[in-house]
Amino acid sequence: MIRPESEAELSAAIRGATGPLRIIGGGTRSIGRAQGEVLSTTGLTGITLYEPGALTIVAGAGTPLAELEAALAAENQRLPFEPPLTGALTGATGQSTIGGVVAANASGPRRIQAGACRDSLIGVRFVDGRGDVIKNGGRVMKNVTGYDLVKLLAGSYGSLGVISEVAFKVLPGVEATATVVVQGLDEQRAVEAMSTALGSPYEVSGAVHDPARQMTLLRLEGFAESVAYRSGKLQQTLAQFGDVSVEDSVDWTAIRDASLFAGGRGDLWRISVKPSDGAALGTLLGEAPRLYDWGGGLIWAEVPSGFDLRSVMGGFKGHATLVRGQGCGPVFHPEPAPVAALSKGVRAQFDPRGILNAGIMD
């Protein structure tokens, strides 16, 4: 295993590599089938800049997510996109790193309100497949200087470069959280209820439906008075859907982490479609355990091993990614030929030798 402790060492390691490298942070978001000598980013640690008054934080890619979140919490701030800890889904025991979060563009329930990881990410430093150190973006939240490689690196799973440092726009923490709960809805009605809530002015920061328990959950966050006001209003708005209550003890961490699927044995897929397609697609999956997040636009589904999920997706626009299991077909969703050609071209430019997590996103 190679474990550089500086960007310069990282650069030298890649420059000198003679074969494929498998890039790993905490190993909790392991996905796909890349092979090669392990290159760990866990030596690139430390928060290098944190200015609470400017809502910005910069850290080495190997910094544990927990360390970053603790530093933010001490100033009553947080990462807006609520990164999930999904290691338990694949039986991983390591500690999630912030670089891994970025490489996977990992975003939780608040993604529908505050955007994905890529939306909060304002700067990156990375080392490409040649060993060149490249910076893009910076530490300010409004920046259109040159091409936005920051977005391109988010969710590239180490296939364009090894991220060495990341910068985020953060947000204030909240005083109170409440969950408006609707009971007894089928999937179709649940998505309608979530759409109604998300189309209201009450700033819903999480919209989830658990079909097994027939529970639809809508989260509100902010100052206590404001949350009380909005949860009352939202309760009224959703009364047309049935039995509505307000609860303050819903476990949003378990929802965020899709804990429902930990320890399962089937293939686990993460499917992104437009919310109104979500229920229709979900019901085609029959008895398969599933969970709707993002107002119905994100479906976690556990299907029997080897099940051809993408053929069921058929005409629905969107994409499905295999998170666990043998699956059927590629791990990442196949792209139309001209788009696939562009992606391939971009990868060849950043990693001409094809040594960084080769084939991971194929």
Add this chain to the structure above:
Amino acid sequence: MEMPVPNGAVIARKQQLVARLQAVLPRDAVIHEPLETRVYECDALTAYKCAPLAAVLPSTTAEVSAVLKICHEMGVPVVPRGAGTSLAGGALPTADCVILGVAKMNDVLETNYADRYIRVQTGRTNLSVTGAVEEEDFFYAPDPSSQLACAIAGNIGMNSGGAHCLKYGVTTNNLLGVTMVLMDGTVIELGGAHLDAGGLDLLGVVCGSEGQLGVVTEATLRILRKPEGARPVLIGFDSNEVAGACVSDIIKAGVLPVAIEFMDRPCIEATEAFAKAGYPMCEALLIVEVEGSDAEIDMQLGVISDIARRHNPVELRESTSAEESAAIWLGRKSAFGAMGQINDYMCLDGTIPVSSLPYVLRRISELSKDYGLGVGNVFHAGDGNMHPLILFDANKPGDLELCEQMGADILKLCVEVGGCLTGEHGVGVEKRDLMQTQFDAVDLEAQLRVKDVFDPQWLLNPSKVFPLSVTQGRRSLAA
């Protein structure tokens, strides 16, 4: 400012080019008479002009594809144009180029309130996107100050922002998908009504690529439900430092205002003389706006005012009605016009870390003295995006050059303190030659390589964004 020598061989084939374009477009969609092409000789960076070889105004994605295919085959550079409101010269033509304007493509293709998106042709103006959904109390969040005129195509090209990005983000955070035509005529779709990319986030790099990777003809945009209400508070201070500290304290207190606007004394004075908004005469003025129900607004304004009082403001005015809100915003909204009354001005767009605000303002006022040119500062303080307005006299020989030099010094200062050259206007030709102050050769090369993939012959808007010396080898591929 230097532009590349036009390709004589391309100009010599004008007749043939026009004939081929006329074969795939309606007659009135191909503009080639020298008198008529002059309409397209510049955008809102009016200091620079050059009539294009021809301009085309296609109505469909298929027509855009046909045009690009022809230009690709004939090796003709193409400069995409939205509404021509770029302050950075993003749509400035070269004499050997075809201007591809999307102004005729302004239809709403689909509105979906349940899934909260709208799909439009990209010639549609920013404000008319909101116009299409406001009956249902929805809106499109990015709000550049040119929103009445600017097109979504240009917003995507420049990744435009606005006054409300502190809460809602900029174009890239509200763009879900595009239909785009590559230089060889291939039509692709990136993203859609669903969230996030299934593979590499190509949409993320297309947004803000200043028309250099493809021509975006259709866009799927996130629409949001309007808040119940919004009201500002106006706070005056007797020093920039204190105003800066107050901004920082507001942010730290957990309030997330939808906008924090900042004006300095020269700007306040100009504005008062022009719009008579009743602003206090002081060194620095903040306008902080929050959203929600009446009670929520009162509560947030209360928190903000408490913080402000700890900084001994010379004025503190909480709006309690729509009339009072309008009065508070009146001066800010007339600031650019007010400065324009005094003289010609150049509007800069650098971003700085909020913590450097007092230092940067002090340095700008020193530069103003050194150059003998007045500067007013009005900007989005919450996100550090500054808009220094440098006053000059366009009729006085040498004044424009002096102003540009001073502007460059201010932008270098922004980079020096950890910020960037442009926060929302884009690089265009205006800041092209400053790119090396922010990026080293390797950083730039990585960006150029992306263009190599999308546009291997470097025909799309080739003389923008990057210093000409850096792109020379690539641009000569097409020649």
